[in-house]
Amino acid sequence: MGVPEILEVEMYRRAAELVVGRRARSFQTNDVIVVKDGLQIQSLVGSRVHEVSRLGKLMTIHFDDGSIDLHFGMAGRIIVDGRSPIDELVYGASSNDRWIRFSIEFEDGFLAITDPRRFSRVGMFQNANALGPDALGTDLLKRVRPRLPVRGTIKGVLLNQYVVAGLGNMLVDEILSRSAIDPRRDISTLSAPSIRKVFQEIEAVLPELLKRGGSHMGDLAAELRVPGSRCPYDGHELSRGTIAGRTTYWCPRHQK
Ligand SMILES: [Zn+2]
Structure with missing residues (x-):
């Protein structure tokens, strides 16, 4: 698998739709290279996901109280409830994977980004309007x-x-x-x-x-x-x- 392009991100988005309706229990935001707005993101604890959208290679998770943009860089992968939509690998709990750069834990299950190269970006950029x-x-x-x-x-x-x-x-x-x-x-x-x-x-x-x-x-x-x-x-x-x-x-x- 190479660089995630629009098709891979669309597969990620479809996988991430599993978390619609769930409430965030905690966020792992301690990778400061990948995660830009850690403190703001933490304010979404307790908020519910109501939609997962995609524009180009940018995926957005919309919570009731704000939204988080995810860009997967050169090598980012998404994992939802321990499964990756493209790698056919099954991952354990998020804390066990050293390439996990960001994760959301819900009452049941989790969503995480793994990225050995750390070019992924997570933040509350809200810059989708500028894209074509x-x-x-x-x-x-x-x-x-x-x-x-x-x-x-x-x-x-x-x-x-x-x-x-x-x-x-x-x-x-x-x-x-x-x-x-x-x-x-x-x-x-x-x-x-x-x-x-x-x-x-x-x-x-x-x-x-x-x-x-x-x-x-x-x-x-x-x-x-x-x-x-x-x-x-x-x-x-x-x-x-x-x-x-x-x-x-x-x-x-x-x-x-
Ligand atoms: Zn030819």
């Missing part, structure tokens, strides 16, 4: 269009969470491969049909990979992201480079 529309929605291009920049590589545009929320490195490479568009192309050089095609692919790919089990299950799968590997569609050797600051794989034969 969620990539898992319909009519995406219509909702994203007012935020599309005039210039910038198409890869960088799709990675920008303020343009469209939720896409990460692997999903963007998958989407551009299926759209047959070179990730280095500047958005100003793409025709209207090409841009439509990209957003149609987003709407098609995300539900498909969610069913397959996550963002690493694309045609341009995780195991192809090594030097010397070949395009799954035409067998041409994949190119590798850094675009928008991220290691990118693309096929120079069919992506133009």
Whole structure:
């Protein structure tokens, strides 16, 4: 499992829905790198969860008296009542796991974040309003269009969470491969049909990979992201480079 992207966070959200209706008995907030508003979070003891929402890669647990935002960074996982929705591992009580960075204990059960790398962030940021529309929605291009920049590589545009929320490195490479568009192309050089095609692919790919089990299950799968590997569609050797600051794989034969 790689970096949690929108599909993984959606799986986390579905798992976290188990705690809707429960009251928080205590919060473990002592990891000061991961947890930003420990004292404020402690004020939610006794409060009841009424909803768990997601926007892009940001998950929010809404309590009756406030809400907590969870961002899973590069390697964060969620555990609900001892189970992880993606790792198939069963965890014991939260205090036994040294990678637990934050947890909520309820009258029955608990919700925790494990993260060996500590890039996860937990806080009461309430910054979801600034993010672009969620990539898992319909009519995406219509909702994203007012935020599309005039210039910038198409890869960088799709990675920008303020343009469209939720896409990460692997999903963007998958989407551009299926759209047959070179990730280095500047958005100003793409025709209207090409841009439509990209957003149609987003709407098609995300539900498909969610069913397959996550963002690493694309045609341009995780195991192809090594030097010397070949395009799954035409067998041409994949190119590798850094675009928008991220290691990118693309096929120079069919992506133009
Ligand atoms: Zn190809």
